[in-house]
Amino acid sequence: MSDLFDREPAPPQPDAPRPLADRLRPKSLAEVIGQGKVLSPDGPLGAMLVSGSLSSLILWGPPGVGKTTIARLLAKETDLAFVQISAIFTGVPDLRKVFEAAKLRRANGQGTLLFVDEIHRFNKAQQDGFLPHMEDGTILLVGATTENPSFELNAALMSRAQVIVLDRLSLADLERLAQRAEHETGRALPLDGPAREALLEMADGDGRALLNLVEQVMAWKVKGPLDRDQLATRLMRRAAKYDKSGEEHYNLISALHKSVRGSDPDAALYWFARMLEGGEDPRFLARRITRMAVEDIGLADPQAQGICLEAWATYERLGSPEGELALAEALVYLALSPKSNAVYTAYKAARAAAKQTGSEPPPKHILNAPTKMMKEIGYGSGYQYDHDAEDGFSGQNYFPESMKRPVWYLPQERGFERELKKRTDYFSKLRAKRQGG
Structure with missing residues (x-):
């Protein structure tokens, strides 16, 4: 299920309108869509629940995939008090109050599952502050992060918590979620097949985003099913998730580099385009493409490096978007060049020997x-x-x-x-x- 609700609202009045995402809040882990590999009896969370031994966790995944929902339901399944805070809005005095309240609960025989949203935003000292309360059993920590925990969290905290990787929702998962929404509202989405598929693609793997889009579409008063073009005129397409300094940046540049190394020009162009569409600086890509020439093509094609430098210089003269074509041409040339890392390997061996021989x-x-x-x-x-x-x-x-x-x-x-x-x-x-x- 998507992470539909990052912040639990105040209990609504009986007749107050409730957002669709709130109405579709899962009542049990069995209702969660898209995370079967971690919640199944053989998965890490499923196995913990079966054994009755839940440890502190770090839930890592993109927005809208179920982090908050899973944490809340884990507390319910284990009879722990659920307390939610956000690293963005919580300071040291607030944390002290949370820990004191958890100690009182523990003294009264109840444990506390402390859910920390955006846990990577806490600094090192704040992260260290959780450790004694985790070790003495005052809290069971469940942190949520969209960033790679190995980059953002302290080693001490990581050693005391198991990292659970949550996947972005597939189109099939999003379709199941859309069907739940239709069942809940008693109405079918006023879209034809291609438009429905486009709506799912707009959600970009984010269940919460999909339900917001569905609710918006359901509110339209239209006579017949809308096609893809009509949908596009009414909705602004959601921008693809891309953080030029975060995990997605490293994922995409890795995909680009390995597509070139794997001699696949079409895949290389795709990831190149994905990064440009996400707002990546073409100069960064020019530098990385040149690095590919010296690292992966090497002397198997001595012209490759020069072609990359010329493409880089052409981009500097033409700018965007025309100059990006020169980079694309260099990229295709590299993908189709013979590959050799012989000099790269020899250089690393020489450096190691230089350190050893002093x-x-x-x-x-x-x-x-x-x-x-x-x-x-x-x-x-x-x-x-x-x-x-x-x-x-x-x-x-x-x-x-x-x-x-x-x-x-x-x-x-x-x-x-x-x-x-x-x-x-x-x-x-x-x-x-x-x-x-």
């Missing part, structure tokens, strides 16, 4: 000797000038003398790196021959 000096034969004393102690002694050597290659050792020669760069049999592999193999054989001789 201050090992270069071998003396490749050190400069600008003074007489340096020459006398062996600086530059035995250096072979490669241009004077056979094939322009001396085969000398350039690593610290105490270090066994590693092999980090392993070019792939793809794209231009096929040619580079021939070269590395050639020099490897020649080095073995020269050093052996």
